[in-house]
Amino acid sequence: MAKFVPQSEMPLSDQVKVRREKLESLRAEGIDPFLETRFEVTSTSAIIKSQFEAMEGQSVRLAGRLMSKRGMGKVSFCDLQDRDGRIQLYVKFDEMEESAFQRFKKNDIGDIVGVVGDVFKTERGEISVRVHEATLLSKSLLPLPEKFHGLTNVETRFRQRYVDLMVNPEVKQNFVIRSKFIKFMRNYLDSRNYIEVETPVLNTIAGGAAARPFITHHNTLDIDMYMRIATELPLKRLIVGGMDRVYEVGRIFRNEGMDPKHNPEFTTVELYQAYADFHDMMDIAEGIISGAAKEILGTYEVDWMGEHIDLTPGWRRLTMVDAVKEYAGLDFGAITDDAEAVAAAKSIGVELADAAEKTWGNALYACFDQKVEEHLIQPTFITMYPVEVSPLTKRSPLDSRLTERFELFVCHSELANAYSELNDPMDQRDRFQKQVEQRERGDEETEMLDEDFLTALEYGMPPTGGMGMGVDRIVMLLTGTDTIREVILFPTMKPLD
Numbered sequence: 001m002a003k004f005v006p007q008s009e010m011p012l013s014d015q016v017k018v019r020r021e022k023l024e025s026l027r028a029e030g031i032d033p034f035l036e037t038r039f040e041v042t043s044t045s046a047i048i049k050s051q052f053e054a055m056e057g058q059s060v061r062l063a064g065r066l067m068s069k070r071g072m073g074k075v076s077f078c079d080l081q082d083r084d085g086r087i088q089l090y091v092k093f094d095e096m097e098e099s100a101f102q103r104f105k106k107n108d109i110g111d112i113v114g115v116v117g118d119v120f121k122t123e124r125g126e127i128s129v130r131v132h133e134a135t136l137l138s139k140s141l142l143p144l145p146e147k148f149h150g151l152t153n154v155e156t157r158f159r160q161r162y163v164d165l166m167v168n169p170e171v172k173q174n175f176v177i178r179s180k181f182i183k184f185m186r187n188y189l190d191s192r193n194y195i196e197v198e199t200p201v202l203n204t205i206a207g208g209a210a211a212r213p214f215i216t217h218h219n220t221l222d223i224d225m226y227m228r229i230a231t232e233l234p235l236k237r238l239i240v241g242g243m244d245r246v247y248e249v250g251r252i253f254r255n256e257g258m259d260p261k262h263n264p265e266f267t268t269v270e271l272y273q274a275y276a277d278f279h280d281m282m283d284i285a286e287g288i289i290s291g292a293a294k295e296i297l298g299t300y301e302v303d304w305m306g307e308h309i310d311l312t313p314g315w316r317r318l319t320m321v322d323a324v325k326e327y328a329g330l331d332f333g334a335i336t337d338d339a340e341a342v343a344a345a346k347s348i349g350v351e352l353a354d355a356a357e358k359t360w361g362n363a364l365y366a367c368f369d370q371k372v373e374e375h376l377i378q379p380t381f382i383t384m385y386p387v388e389v390s391p392l393t394k395r396s397p398l399d400s401r402l403t404e405r406f407e408l409f410v411c412h413s414e415l416a417n418a419y420s421e422l423n424d425p426m427d428q429r430d431r432f433q434k435q436v437e438q439r440e441r442g443d444e445e446t447e448m449l450d451e452d453f454l455t456a457l458e459y460g461m462p463p464t465g466g467m468g469m470g471v472d473r474i475v476m477l478l479t480g481t482d483t484i485r486e487v488i489l490f491p492t493m494k495p496l497d
Contacts, residue, residue, distance in 0.1 A: 015143045019108055023139050026103075033136040039063050039114035046084035048119055052127050055119045062087070062129060063114040063137065065166065066107055067144075076105060080115070080129075085169065088128040089115060096132050103136070110140030110166075158485050159493055174487055177296055178475045182249060184292045185269060185471075188284075194245040194271060199234035201227060201251070207453065208232030208392070210445045211254040214264075227253035230468065231270045232392065233453045236421060239272050239464050240456045247271035249471070256445075260483040261413060264492045267471040272421070276465035278404045281418035282381050285408055285467060286315050289379075289415070289474060296478060305411045305482050307377050315379040317406075320368050323382055328371040332364045355443035361386025361401055376409035391431040391447050393419040408469075415474055418467035425457035 012020070026033065043060040064082030071077050074093040079086045093101045107113060116133040145167055157164040157171075164171050186196065204223065206213035208230030218225050231248045238246050249269045256262065273280060290311045293300055300311040318326075325331045328348055335341045341363035342352065350370050356362045365386050376382070384396060385405040393403035404420035422428050432454070435447040475487040485491040 013143075016141060019139065019141050019143075022106055022108070023141070026136070026139075031103075031136070033111075033139045036135065036137045039135060039137055041082075041114075044084040045080070045082050045087035048087060048129070049085075049127050052119065052121070057118055057120065059116065059118050060129060061114065061116050064112065065140075066109055066111050066113060067166075069107075069109060077128075080113070081166070081169065088122070088126055089117070089131050090120075090122065090128045091131045091134070095130060096134065100134060104131075104134045107136060108140060108143075110142070110144045111136060112138040112140070154485075155493075158491050159496075161489055171486075174475070174479045174481060175489060177479050178471075178487055180296045181292050181475055181478060182471065184295055185288050186249070188288050188291065189247050189271060192245070192284075194247050194273075195243060197235070197238060197243070197246050197248055199228075199231050199248055199250070201253075203228055205448050205450050207448055207450045209254075210389075210447065212256055212444050214253050214255045229254050231268070232466065232468065233450055235270055235272050236461065236464070236466065237453065237456045239274050239421075240459055240461045244274035244462075245272070258492065260485075261473065263472070263484050263488055266484070266488070268468050269471060270466070270468040272464055272466040274462040274464050277420040277463065278383070278406055278418050278465055278467075281416075281465045281467040282317065282406060282408075285381075285416045285418065285469060286313055286379075288469070289477075292474075293478060302477060303480050304477050305413075307411050309410060309477070310378060315381060315408075317381040317383060319384040320364060320382055320386075320402075321384065323372050323376075324364060324367045327375045328367050330367060332360070332367075335360065338363075353443075355438060355441050357388065357438075359386075359388055361388040365389050373409065374412050376412050379408065379410050381406045381408055387431070388434075390419065391435050392422055392428070394422045394424075395427070410477060413473055413476075414470070415477070416467055416469040418465065421461070421464040421466045423457060423461040423464065425454050428457055429454055 041061055041063050043062060045062070048055055048060065062080060062082060064080045066078050067081045067086060068079040069076060076091040078089040078091065080089050091101070091104055114135045114137050115129065115131045117129040117131040120128060120130050122128050145163065202216070202225045204225060206226035206229050209232070211229040213226040213229050215224050215226055229252060231250050235246055235248060247269055249267065251265055252268050253265050255264065258264065271284070290300060290313050293302060293311045302309045302311060321332045325333070330344050330348065332341065335344060338359045341360040342358045345352065345363040345367050348367070348371060350366050352358060352362055352366050365388070368382070383406040384402045385393065387395060387401060387403055390403040390405045393405045396402040396404055406418050407414050408416040432447060432449040436449050439446045472484050472487050476484060479487060481487055
């Protein structure tokens with residue numbers, strides 16, 4: 001493997017040498033762009049283009065990065081990229097001081113400049129700014145990627161997101177949509193009297209999900225701590241304390257594999273509502289996602305991972321037993337014996353994990369996971385999960401083998417997970433104990449026993465509906481991107497060295 005060489009130790013290219021020489025020449029003239037501290041901006045490219053008729057002839061102040069230069073001699077045309085987009089600059093020798101014009105001509109693509117000029121339209125009909133003053137605000141000492149091809153190598157794009165955003169301006173739109181979605185979601189919940197809270201990232205017990213945690217060490221206390229794998233248990237403690245509607249938008253950390261749908265750190269929203277159940281959570285999930293699509297995109301129709309998705313409210317709700325019957329041809333509703341259930345699963349090529357108990361519930365879930373999930377394209381709530389895979393969920397009063405839980409699937413991807421929360425402390429202790437036994441058999445992703453949470457339940461938790469939604473995956477849906485790295489500004493990457 002080739003040794004990684006830091007940028008600072010690499011030999012300077014001819015372009016870099018020229019740029020540094022230009023900087024030293026400016027400094028010799030008493031001009032240092034890195035000493036500039038402020039430039040007043042009065043308009044942007046988008047405002048000028050959208051309000052041209054009203055702004056034609058007006059003086060404006062713009063700032064941004066030079067992305068192209070055209071023309072020689074006494075006239076130059078440049079493209080300035082600011083926060084909203086690009087606009088053409090018209091720079092002519094007799095429209096500004098001669099010394100300023102000569103300095104401007106020496107600017108490089110990538111330099112950050114502030115300009116003062118008036119709005120006009122060229123003979124070819126392009127809305128532009130005629131520059132009268134120009135200030136170099138920061139010198140770009142490295143050349144941007146080749147202008148005609150941009151930055152297309154995905155590894156480089158994700159490692160150097162700052163360059164990606166410079167030369168691929170459409171990438172920024174993903175993160176604008178992400179911000180708008182989170183804002184919409186907050187407004188949706190706030191308007192329903194939810195309170196946004198914050199809970200610890202570092203915990204002495206990793207709970208609330210079946211996942212392998214990251215472990216760190218607290219020097220003062222001399223104890224190992226876990227970075228949170230979910231916000232569930234602290235939020236339910238707040239329900240016990242009387243905060244009847246709470247939610248948290250937070251970063252989650254799981255020490256697991258990486259693929260197009262998984263990043264070791266990701267963002268979720270978890271919300272809990274007293275005196276509600278998983279049916280209420282279905283309504284909220286549908287309301288947030290479909291409402292956000294309509295408000296942000298202006299439509300319920302989106303294309304994602306090669307499929308045309310209809311997010312119009314009224315999504316399908318299907319029990320896991322019915323889903324397995326429909327897509328895999330097995331009727332677990334007619335099976336009562338564990339051995340028969342395991343044999344039925346094996347008959348269609350489904351295998352149970354080594355650490356899993358050979359039960360009816362685990363066989364049902366394995367059939368769903370391996371044979372059904374891939375068929376769920378349009379928004380579908382899969383409900384009534386087996387107790388074995390739902391340690392924090394209330395049992396169904398109709399079938400004690402099942403729980404009042406759903407997962408939302410779109411394009412065979414899980415977007416949300418919700419429960420009618422288990423509030424029986426004795427049942428919860430029994431289920432935690434089974435998880436501990438499963439962990440002792442080698443499954444490192446099972447729940448840890450949390451004594452303080454059990455104590456909280458013993459004080460009494462009201463009937464509660466709770467839900468977690470993956471913010472990154474929902475943004476993938478809204479932006480039509482097929483990898484989570486496209487919607488996380490700085491995704492986890494393996495070091496080059």
